[in-house]
Amino acid sequence: MDLAAEPAADDKTRIRPAATVILLRxxxxxxxxxxxxxxxxxxxxxxxxxFPGGAVDAVDADVPLAALPAPDCLRRLGQDAPGASALAAAAIRELWEETGLPLGLPGRWEAPQGWRGFAARGLVPDGSALRFVFRAITPPGRPRRFDARFFLADAARLAGDPEDFSAACDELSHLQWLPLEQARRLDLPFITEVVLAEVSALLANGEGSAGVPFFDNSGPVPTFRRLV
Known part of the structure; x- marks a missing residue:
């Protein structure tokens, strides 16, 4: 589902859980x-x-994962609803919908609506391919608000050609692989700029022990903390 998909009128200012994939190669x-x-x-x-991403769908909570994210990711994701498994499933579904690129392992399952094209390839979503690296809540006053978790994934974990966008929907145009520094010069949302800087630092220095950055705009005063 597109982050901008039209919600009910009384839901437009509700903070909705969302998941995003930063796919690297x-x-x-x-x-x-x-x-x-x-x-x-x-x-x-x-x-x-x-980056490809969008709101968590209700069906994502019931989607089986071939494997779970790493224990430290599960711990950090599990601090709030909707839960680690649903967030990982949503991230993989959004990547599939918007790019046609599947993060999955071979397997058969009864897929709900929204997942049938993925399952038709003989794949079960692979949560172990995701690394939780960032969280941000959209500030007040925006037309939509999301509590977005950003996941890092290696394109080597894809079950297919990373250049094949033929199964993508039309939510994103100009899909392209770009060097990190070139990507940072695009017309980006502020939070995307921040996430790209964080990813560059992770690749240069490793994870360290400081935890996952969290830009929390859920209350009247913006706060920054790290999820450890």
Whole structure:
């Protein structure tokens, strides 16, 4: 589901859980990230370059994962609803819908609506391919608000060609692999700039012990803390 999908009128200011995938691969001159551009008419972040992602669907909580994220990711994700498994499933579904790229392992299952194209490839979503690296809540006053968890994933874990976007829907245009520094020069939302800087630091220095950055705009005063 698109982050800008039209909710009911009384839901427009509700903070909705969401998941985003920062997909990386090795390029000739260093790491590359997959980016796409939102439509000019989108209610949320129009004409901006973003990572694939969107709101958690109700069915995501019931989707079986072939494997779970690492224990430290589960602990950090499990501090709030909707839960680690649903967030991981939503991240994989959004990546599939918006890019046509599947993060999955071979297997058969009875897939609900929204997952049938993924399951038809003989794949079960692979949560172990995801690393939780960032969380941010959209500030008040925006047309849509999300509590977004950002996951890092290696394109080597894809069950397919990382250049094959033929199964993608039309939510993102100009899908392309870009060197990290080039991606940071695009027309980006502020939080995407921050996440790209964090990813660059992680790749250069490793994770460390400080935890996952969390930009919390749920209350009257913005706060920053780390999930440990």
């Amino acid at each position: 090795d390029g000739a001159s260093g790491p590359q990230v997959l980016m796409g551009m939102r439509g000019a008419a989108a209610a949320f972040m129009p004409s901006k370059f973003v």
